[in-house]
Amino acid sequence: MRAGFEGMDELLRDRLLIMVNDQLAIDMLPHVPARTGGLVLTGAAAPVRCREIRNVLPKTVVAMDYCSHTQQTATADAPFCIKTPYGWRRLDLAGLSEILDGQRDNKASYAVTPTCFIPADQVGDASVLKAVIRQANQLRRDDTLLLLPCSWRWFQRSALPHLAEQIQTSRHPVALIVQADGDPLERKQVPEGLRQLCRSCPRLVLWRTDLAAFDAMAHGALGAAVGASAVLRHGVMPRPDSAGGGHKPYPxxxxxxxxxxxxxxxxxxxxxxxxxxxxxxxxxxxxxxxxxxxxxxxxxxxxxxxxxxxxxxxxxxxxxxxxxxxxxxxxxxxxxxxxxxxxxxxxxDTEVSFPKVLQAWRRPSPPALPAAEAYRAQGQVDPS
Ligand SMILES: [Zn+2]
Structure with missing residues (x-):
């Protein structure tokens, strides 16, 4: 294990983060414990808000997610992108470093990669996923969480070993988003797949989620980030014009x-x-x-x-x-x-159905993936 890893892992271990739009961040603060909680800010003013909060409350853990994955799909050539006033900018290694440094300059407790959406891989070669990991592994820094916004299909039995294998080669802890139209955990094999992944990859943070945070942390995830609004509680299919919201909020x-x-x-x-x-x-x-x-x-x-x-x-x-x-x-x-x-x-005296997700969580826990066990037994991370 390389020097510096322990810092990030210790910062995130058992930590429950609240993911919230910058406009609501200040209203959340009195309800977020500094020792075990924190915020992940989304929205255009996230950097400014992050700096403001950290100036006043330096012990509060705050980071930001630029949400590139809600608008852009990753390719092997351009896994990381950022929206600028002049359009989308593909990030090479230097560009990626610059963006991550910018988050730290705005006092983020750690940096989060602006990874684009990783679709279900039809051909099974996982080339996009590999490109994300490969490029991030070239970063010489120990303050970064690698964001992996993945289609729910990656959590099905046939694809899961490939996803686990790639995550295990990451030099950075991984923030995992599960994308689907609606609740991804209602998709076939996803609840058990996510459990197996948490058991097989000890440096996972479940990101942009709901009560699945607790199921994941019970099964070995390092931490989790729960969304404050419904749209921040699972991954979404990228739409170039997605602005979020639109409808009048209801309680x-x-x-x-x-x-x-x-x-x-x-x-x-x-x-x-x-x-x-x-x-x-x-x-x-x-x-x-x-x-x-x-x-x-x-x-x-x-x-x-x-x-x-x-x-x-x-x-x-x-x-x-x-x-x-x-x-x-x-x-x-x-x-x-x-x-x-x-x-x-x-x-x-009404019909109250027991939700499908809770039914799935009541089933016995699956074991870790066999390959992952073998991998962990080697006791090291593949540096390639
Ligand atoms: Zn209450």
């Missing part, structure tokens, strides 16, 4: 007992005739989860509640020992969620 809350995000409108339906569930987080202070309206202030308060609940869950995870104890804790959370779904159905 969404994490219902911790159910391990699930719900629109408040759904809660209103459930609790139309019975007392609504309440929450004891610092934002709610015992108030009902149904109280959030469509007002900007309430949409924000709903998000702040969700961030509080994420860190409350994370505090429990962090108190467990990695390995069997942590997986046992997570399985218990899932078992409790199952009970709460049934309780909700009986309390409200």
């Amino acid at each position: 969404v809350v994490l219902v911790r007992r159910l391990l699930r995000y719900h629109r408040v409108a759904t809660l209103d339906d459930w609790f139309a005739h019975v007392d609504p569930w309440t929450c004891t987080c610092a934002v709610c202070d015992g108030a009902a989860l149904t109280r959030f309206t469509d007002s900007d202030a309430d949409v924000l308060a709903a998000l702040q509640h969700t961030v509080r609940e994420l860190y409350s869950l994370h505090e429990e995870l962090e108190a467990t020992l990695p390995g069997d104890e942590r997986i046992g804790w997570w399985r218990q959370q899932l078992a409790d969620a199952w009970d709460y779904h049934r309780l909700l159905a009986s309390q409200t």
